[in-house]
Amino acid sequence: MTWGLQFVNAYGEEPLRPDGVVMGVRARGLCVAPERSGGVYVGIYFSEGGAYPDYGYFPPFAGDGIGTALSRWRFASLGPEVAEVPGSSDGHADSYRACPSPATDLRDMIFFQMPAGGFSTVADVWVEALGCRVTGLGLLDAAEEIEFAVATPDFAAMSRPGSYGLQTFDAGGALIYDSRAETIVVRDWHVFSADEIRSVLVDGVTLTWAPRVAPADPWIATAYNRSTRLLNGSRDASDLIIQWTGAAFTVSRRTYRSDYRSNWNAVVYQSLVIILAESEAAA
């Protein structure tokens, strides 16, 4: 760019750099918990013939029974609407039951109020059969309620009241920012590598990330993550714990001992992305 107005933040970054559309807010709401309906827990998954909930779609919490594990999930959904497709085209009697997210576009990103008790796993899938997105967090405190916001680059989906404010455009004339729309107030971001996640689950290392701003009410966005470790022949299963201390995020593990030895391997080490935001900037 050789002309125009340049905004630089306190970190030398350009929040309005014209190389992408600034994500605005499509919808907000209170996350919903899975409900037991018709013999299955309705959440992110599908059942087999409606007879048994297939929790393999997203990870149970190590050591928990299925009901307990599912009660920990919170989905970004405007529920209680339930999308369902009975039967399937391949001869298997699968049926999908999901809490559809108001994220109606694969480009959307969902932000969650950071659970005070922390979270363990992240689900983010698109169910083609339902034409919907299902996104949720597995919480450590099953009683906690958290809010969500859906960020989108689709200006048509954003509420943009009024007729004044600031708009910026890219070199092609495309709108990339409109101050009338509510945007996500992003503060910082970090990626824990897959190798680092492995060190947590295998060696018991605790990872720490102190962002450059420590909000009083932190919100986060992240990506699908079901890192876990259960070895064939072992009774010990481990998964992640992601918590906010008030100044930093920590990633640690918890390990459960089962009464039975596993007869299969479940070993997943996935990098963990955390984008830190606030619901809105402090006035």
Add this chain to the structure above:
Amino acid sequence: MTHGLEVYRASGAKQMDGDTATLRFVALEVAPANEETEFTVPQFDDVIGLLRFVQIYERGRRRDAWSPYSFPSITWENGPKRLSITSEARVPVAVGLYHFA
């Protein structure tokens, strides 16, 4: 924070100040199932793109197309700006690329 740009909405809510960064959408790529797919990504220079993925489930494909513990391998080469997706998950994978700054 004592300097910079402050942006307020009509409601009076402040949504940008000198400590604020933005998340900006750049591109969405969808890799088909069971293939190694490589994309050349435009626009990236000094800012690393954020890679994220959404697994896509299609009706009737679960039993033979999905294993709960296989996942896509996503690599990013910043030099040639190439995004490579090996869809080990055996379902299509969508990867969004975003700028953070």
